[in-house]
Amino acid sequence: MSRNLRLEISYDGTSFHGWQIQPHLDTIQGQLKRVVERIVQAPMQVHGSGRTDAGAHALAQVCSFKSESLIPLPNFRKAINSLLPPAIRVNSIEEAPENFHARFDAQSKHYRYRIMTSRDCSPFDHRFVHHVPRPLDFVKLSAAAGFFLGEHDFSTFCDSQSEVEFKVRTITNSFFVFDTSRHLMEYNVCANGFLHHMVRNIVGTLLEVGRGKIACEDLPVILRSRNRSNAGPTAPAKGLFLVSVRY
Amino acid sequence: MSRNLRLEISYDGTSFHGWQIQPHLDTIQGQLKRVVERIVQAPMQVHGSGRTDAGAHALAQVCSFKSESLIPLPNFRKAINSLLPPAIRVNSIEEAPENFHARFDAQSKHYRYRIMTSRDCSPFDHRFVHHVPRPLDFVKLSAAAGFFLGEHDFSTFCDSQSEVEFKVRTITNSFFVFDTSRHLMEYNVCANGFLHHMVRNIVGTLLEVGRGKIACEDLPVILRSRNRSNAGPTAPAKGLFLVSVRY
Numbered sequence: 001m002s003r004n005l006r007l008e009i010s011y012d013g014t015s016f017h018g019w020q021i022q023p024h025l026d027t028i029q030g031q032l033k034r035v036v037e038r039i040v041q042a043p044m045q046v047h048g049s050g051r052t053d054a055g056a057h058a059l060a061q062v063c064s065f066k067s068e069s070l071i072p073l074p075n076f077r078k079a080i081n082s083l084l085p086p087a088i089r090v091n092s093i094e095e096a097p098e099n100f101h102a103r104f105d106a107q108s109k110h111y112r113y114r115i116m117t118s119r120d121c122s123p124f125d126h127r128f129v130h131h132v133p134r135p136l137d138f139v140k141l142s143a144a145a146g147f148f149l150g151e152h153d154f155s156t157f158c159d160s161q162s163e164v165e166f167k168v169r170t171i172t173n174s175f176f177v178f179d180t181s182r183h184l185m186e187y188n189v190c191a192n193g194f195l196h197h198m199v200r201n202i203v204g205t206l207l208e209v210g211r212g213k214i215a216c217e218d219l220p221v222i223l224r225s226r227n228r229s230n231a232g233p234t235a236p237a238k239g240l241f242l243v244s245v246r247y
Numbered sequence: 248m249s250r251n252l253r254l255e256i257s258y259d260g261t262s263f264h265g266w267q268i269q270p271h272l273d274t275i276q277g278q279l280k281r282v283v284e285r286i287v288q289a290p291m292q293v294h295g296s297g298r299t300d301a302g303a304h305a306l307a308q309v310c311s312f313k314s315e316s317l318i319p320l321p322n323f324r325k326a327i328n329s330l331l332p333p334a335i336r337v338n339s340i341e342e343a344p345e346n347f348h349a350r351f352d353a354q355s356k357h358y359r360y361r362i363m364t365s366r367d368c369s370p371f372d373h374r375f376v377h378h379v380p381r382p383l384d385f386v387k388l389s390a391a392a393g394f395f396l397g398e399h400d401f402s403t404f405c406d407s408q409s410e411v412e413f414k415v416r417t418i419t420n421s422f423f424v425f426d427t428s429r430h431l432m433e434y435n436v437c438a439n440g441f442l443h444h445m446v447r448n449i450v451g452t453l454l455e456v457g458r459g460k461i462a463c464e465d466l467p468v469i470l471r472s473r474n475r476s477n478a479g480p481t482a483p484a485k486g487l488f489l490v491s492v493r494y
Contacts, residue, residue, distance in 0.1 A: 011367060011370050057371075086368065086373040090367075111488040120338065122336060123259040123334045123335060
């Protein structure tokens with residue numbers, strides 16, 4: 001009798017080569033697989049809700065794996081955490097329905113991108129923000145965020161190397177939260193799915209709007225162009241957090 | 248005409264071998280010396296308000312150095328920050344009186360020690376807290392903190408390898424701040440000076456009180472014994488922050 005286990009995990013992605021397992025590289029999925037296999041003494045596959053980029057973080061990534069192990073779940077969680085590096089933590093582990101799959105069953109995801117506009121970036125923040133020490137127009141940023149809402153072909157904001165063919169996604173939330181006392185801007189975006197580098201390319205474009213290089217009104221044209229070269233640069237991974245996955 | 252410059256700096260000490268310069272080891276003082284010498288193209292000495300341990304952090308360490316350089320101070324600060332690793336930041340740089348010395352003129356220091364009591368330690372906190380996932384008695388901790396106030400010979404709380412002879416110091420503040428929603432306890436302590444490992448040894452002892460291994464009432468006896476072996480263990484450096492130095 002094998003159980004299908006669903007885990008919620010957090011990670012500081014700074015020193016990992018992203019979520020996805022890769023030979024000879026330290027990845028989150030690779031660490032989980034290594035640790036769980038060591039505990040259950042059997043090979044297994046960990047399925048994540050999706051990849052996250054090298055250097056990007058997660059507050060609550062979801063993954064699942066099947067296991068014959070009968071270890072009580074609180075002990076299993078504790079054992080996994082005791083063997084994982086402290087930059088990865090399992091927050092919860094629970095039994096899921098037999099057919100639950102972390103990737104295929106994900107309905108929507110929430111990402112947050114953190115931008116710090118203070119003159120200097122604090123040593124305690126620098127791993128977790130994109131530092132942009134120049135004036136950014138709050139009003140323009142907020143207005144621009146709204147242009148991404150809805151169902152669109154997001155080819156303009158997809159990495160040009162991507163092999164995905166169907167690039168239509170629906171963004172259901174797209175807004176900024178400003179914490180002026182901390183010089184912190186957090187862009188939040190929810191969608192039924194994201195293309196490769198999509199959040200980072202949207203943010204790179206929003207920053208061009210915030211500094212006056214791209215006009216808000218041009219965003220619909222840029223979006224419809226389905227041409228990556230019309231958008232802004234890819235914002236660095238360190239500001240990006242996978243906040244939650246909805247099933 | 249040489250200027251005497253006073254700097255306030257922050258650092259995440261996780262990957263450094265402490266403040267003090269040491270051959271072949273990466274230290275905060277060593278990084279500052281390297282960077283400033285590269286900018287001014289002349290050898291110089293950086294004086295800190297005092298050492299901090301390997302792995303300990305600073306919100307506002309103070310240091311000073313003399314320089315013939317005429318670079319305007321805002322540019323000097325910017326140049327230093329552009330060459331320092333992001334884990335060290337110069338917050339301010341200003342001209343000090345000719346005879347100002349960061350160490351000899353320090354009147355008192357404020358340290359903070361952060362303890363996280365949550366079941367798991369978040370990947371985003373683990374570098375900056377001591378994780379103690381067990382019940383600690385708030386009332387006992389607060390009461391115990393008060394016993395350290397005043398002028399005492401702190402031999403009990405000084406590293407036994409220390410070569411300092413005069414071990415009398417005056418603690419002017421010693422209290423806990425509890426943030427129960429975050430499972431965070433912050434111990435704050437101010438004194439006219441600190442012995443080697445003094446804060447970490449006090450915290451290690453306070454934690455023994457908090458978990459019921461040492462009684463509050465025994466603290467005066469332990470303090471008067473001037474015997475390191477009567478105190479608790481040395482708490483790890485990662486929870487320790489130099490908050491400020493008063494001149």
